[in-house]
Amino acid sequence: MINVxxxxxxxxxxxxxxxxxxxxxxxxxxYLATTTGDTVIEALHPSLVDVITLPVDKASIDSVVEHCxxxxxxxxxxxxxxxxxxxxxxxxxxxxxxxxxxxxxxxYERIYCEHEDxxxxxxxxxxxxxxxxxELKKTKLVAGPGCYPTATLLGxxxxxxxxxxxxxxxxxxxxxxxxAGKKLSQTSHFVNINENMFAxxxxxxxxxxxxxxxxxxIQGVKLNVNFVPHLIPVTRGELVSVYATxxxxxxxxxxxxxxxxxxxxxxxxxxxxxxxxxxGTHFCDIFATKNENALFVSASIDNLLRGxxxxxxxxxxxxxxxxxxxxxxxxxxxx
Numbered sequence: 001m002i003n004v005x006x007x008x009x010x011x012x013x014x015x016x017x018x019x020x021x022x023x024x025x026x027x028x029x030x031y032l033a034t035t036t037g038d039t040v041i042e043a044l045h046p047s048l049v050d051v052i053t054l055p056v057d058k059a060s061i062d063s064v065v066e067h068c069x070x071x072x073x074x075x076x077x078x079x080x081x082x083x084x085x086x087x088x089x090x091x092x093x094x095x096x097x098x099x100x101x102x103x104x105x106x107x108y109e110r111i112y113c114e115h116e117d118x119x120x121x122x123x124x125x126x127x128x129x130x131x132x133x134x135e136l137k138k139t140k141l142v143a144g145p146g147c148y149p150t151a152t153l154l155g156x157x158x159x160x161x162x163x164x165x166x167x168x169x170x171x172x173x174x175x176x177x178x179x180a181g182k183k184l185s186q187t188s189h190f191v192n193i194n195e196n197m198f199a200x201x202x203x204x205x206x207x208x209x210x211x212x213x214x215x216x217x218i219q220g221v222k223l224n225v226n227f228v229p230h231l232i233p234v235t236r237g238e239l240v241s242v243y244a245t246x247x248x249x250x251x252x253x254x255x256x257x258x259x260x261x262x263x264x265x266x267x268x269x270x271x272x273x274x275x276x277x278x279x280g281t282h283f284c285d286i287f288a289t290k291n292e293n294a295l296f297v298s299a300s301i302d303n304l305l306r307g308x309x310x311x312x313x314x315x316x317x318x319x320x321x322x323x324x325x326x327x328x329x330x331x332x333x334x335x
Contacts, residue, residue, distance in 0.1 A: 002320055005031030005067055007059045007083060008074030010044045012178050013097055016309035017072055018045070022052050024327035027316070031067035033059035035079075061086045068092055070316055074309075077112055084141065085117040093140045093319055095127070095312045099206070101143035102126055107213050111206045127315040128153055129324070130263045131218055136318040144315070145214075147307025148173050148207040148229060151240040153214055154266065154284045155299035158259035159244065159252070160219040163295070167245035168224040171211065176234040176275070179303045193233050202228040237275030238303040244295045252288035252295065260286075264325065265306075265314075273300040280333035282310040305329065 004021065008014050009032040018041060021029040029052075032041055037058030042048045044056060057063055061083065064071050070093040073080045080098040087094050099112060101124035108115055115121060124143040125135045128150065136142065145153070152171050156163075163169070174197075180188045187193065187200065208227030216222050253268060260266040265282050273285040278300050288297040301307050310328055317326045 001028040002026055003028050003030040003067060003069050004316070005029070005033065005064055005071045006074060007033045007064065007071060008097075009041060009056055010034045011074055011182055012304055013308045013312075014074040015045050015047075016304050017074065017313065018048065018052065020310065020313055020327050020329065024313075026320070026322050026326055027070075029054065031064065031071070032056045033063065035059060059083070061090070065090045065092055070095065070320065072312055072316070073097060078116075081115065081117040085120055088120055088123075088141055091140075093316075095142040095144065095316050095319070096124075097144040097308055097312055099146065101141060102145060103210060104213060107209055111209050125315075126214065127311055128214070129311060129314050129318075130154065130260065130266065131157070133318065133324075136315050137321070139319060142312070142315040142319065144308060144312050146207045146210055147175065147179055147238055147301070147303040148205075148227070148240065149210045149214060150307050150311065151238050151284065151299040151301045152211050152227075152242060153218075154301075155240060155286050155288075155297040156242045156244065157215065157218060158255050159246070159288070159295060159297065160215060160221050162246045162248055162250050162255070163221070163223070164245040164247045164293075165221050165223060168226055170243040171208070171225065171227045172230070172241045172243070173227065173238070174230040174232045174240075175238045175303050176232060176236045178236045179238065179307070180231065187231060193231060195233060197230055197232050199228050199230050205229050234275065236302055236304055237279050237300065238307060239273070239275055239298065239300045242297040242299075244297070246290065246293050246295045250290070252290055252297070256286055256288055265328075273298050275300055276334050277332050278302050278306070280305070281330050282306050282314065282328045283330065283332075
């Protein structure tokens, strides 16, 4: 068994990691921590009563090194890099769910803050599994993609060779409320989100820059990405619709089927995708169609799993030489 830990166990992504690691065939969940500690996991998450009992410590580098061969950092941006750089120096494998290692330096500092671990930034592997599978097997530092970029990139990347690079790319994204985290805000207050829907940070959201950067990095094409996220009154799930202009006649479904023929967690759908079919799973469902030179691509994921925790766990599996699907949920929360 491989001893693993979670720093940031109090949040939704931390909870999802605990739920998967409890039954993982090769990973032994040995260590849990938050910034304050002094509790137990079932007190933080009452749904875990009689499932697992484990102390939650105040996070420290020495404790992680003592207990873990690999650690998941489910922390906010800026907080993660402070932990990661010391852990990497002590040969602990790190899977970071924050934004701290997922972008190029110039992009990160433009949209987040000054980076405190520039030496390790170039060593991180972006955990978009289908595009970095082999690199993930060799790295000691994983950068988890954002949830919106995950769904967007998995949907649009197969079509980049056919897209007119001079035409703008429009991304209309909708996410459940859990994507905003546990902290209450004005927009996540029940009376504001119930029976309501609204865009936030349209054309200015940080994930737009991440999407554009990764398209250029993976496919070598620079596109004008126009990204508009929306909050919708559901707990979990994410639906991303991408609109593009293509330069040649293609069969969108066949392009997808051929591109992802060897990827077990991508499901190509013949009809528009929905949230329920992927909720509680690691699957990404994708549908595409066209009208002359207008392309429509729609992708759905569970924002907490494929958009964060299960993608992190797959990356950890690959880092440790395990089966990609070890411990990964595949049964959707239906009905």
